[in-house]
Amino acid sequence: MFRTVLVRANSALKSSINVTKPALALGSSRHMSKESTETDEEFDNRYEAYFNRADIDGWEIRRGMNDLCGMDLVPEPKIVIAAMKACRRVNDHSLAVRFIEAIKDKCGGKVNEIYPYIVQEIKPTLVELGISTPEELGYDKPELALENINDD
Amino acid sequence: MLMELTKMAGRLLALSARAVHARAIPVGACGVHDEVRTVIGNREIVGYGYNGQANYADRAEFPLPAIRWKEPTPDIAALREKEKGDWRKLSLEEKKALYRASFRQTFSEFKAPTGEWKSILGYTLFFTSLGLWLFIGMKLFVYNPVPESFGEENQRAQLRRILDLRVNPVFGLSSKWDYEKNDWKK
Structure with a gap:
């Protein structure tokens, strides 16, 4: 019984090898992921346009923001401005505050250089829309002690 | 024989896939499973979340979780209505209440050091010295002198x-x- 299995497996293997061999020889170009050819400017414009879409919903805003937070970069002020305006369109103030907090966190060790610049650039928009920065809300320092989730 | 084996494997795979599927909680814009509702109550599902499930976690690399932190109470619902108007008319307290309705902790809160390293270091040193004392005790009272x-x-x-x-x-x-x-x- 096992002999039959072995023999069949062997023949199956052989035939599959015979099939794949010419294919390998023919297709010398690899189908792998390509390096991104997008320039920084195109990237910024893409995300600005993404947040500027008139009928964007909260789901998509969160997706865009979360994606940006997963990347090795700090978003340009113009992206942040577009995102703030998108938050205004879906009426979610806390979303805007959270994104500013996340950007501050993205600045990492250069928070004293990059974050003031971004705030300075987006300040007119914040004033226009009435968005408070995390600092104005007192969120730059821990406000509440850690609640234990099991203490209820 | 081989055919039977493959068939069996295929059936097993399908079965397990179905089992996994039944346990996973599907989250979509088009209505949510009752199972999810028993866990999250009336909390609004506002995004995909970090793993496609309706759960909440404060994470720096994924700052916007799938659901809001608090259930919409009448107070919060009234604030939401007010939020639709001019944000400059919202007071700081209202803005903070809105933030806490959506998020559990601010960045500075969930990134604050917990001081847990002190207990870890303490326990490590305690158990290491305990082991050394055990070794000394064995040398003194248990083992024979070396040959x-x-x-x-x-x-x-x-x-x-x-x-x-x-x-x-x-x-x-x-x-x-x-x-x-x-x-x-x-």
């Missing part, structure tokens, strides 16, 4: 014997011994 052959005289005698037997004379110990001068080769 005679561990003494220096016996060790010298043993080395002498190894050299006399010319053990490993090409690359080993005896190759380092000068038998003419009766000393180690310089």
Whole structure:
């Protein structure tokens, strides 16, 4: 019984090898992921346009923001401005505050250089829309002690 | 035989896939499973979340979780209505209440050091010293003294014997011994 299995497996293997061999020889170009050819400017414009879409919903805003937070970069002020305006369109103030907090966190060790610049650039928009920065809300320092989730 | 095997494997795979699927909580814009509702209550599902499930976690690399932190109480619902108007008319307290309705902790809160490292260090040192004390206790009260052959005289005698037997004379110990001068080769 096992002999039959072995023999069949062997023949199956052989035939599959015979099939794949010419294919390998023919297709010398690899189908792998390509390096991104997008320039920084195109990237910024893409995300600005993404947040500027008139009928964007909260789901998509969160997706865009979360994606940006997963990347090795700090978003340009113009992206942040577009995102703030998108938050205004879906009426979610806390979303805007959270994104500013996340950007501050993205600045990492250069928070004293990059974050003031971004705030300075987006300040007119914040004033226009009435968005408070995390600092104005007192969120730059821990406000509440850690609640234990099991203490209820 | 092989056919049967593959068929069986296929059926198993399908079964397990179905089992996994039944347990996973599908989250979509088009209505949510009752199972999710028993867990999250009336909380609004506002995004995909970090793993496609309706759950909440404060994470720096994924700051916007799938659901809001608080259930919409009448207070919060009234604030939401007000939020639809001009944000400049919202007071700081209202803005903070809105933030806490959506998020559990601010960045500075969930990134604040917990001081847990102190207890970890303390426990590590405590158990390490406990082990050392155990070892000392065993040496003092349990083990017999080491055999005679561990003494220096016996060790010298043993080395002498190894050299006399010319053990490993090409690359080993005896190759380092000068038998003419009766000393180690310089």
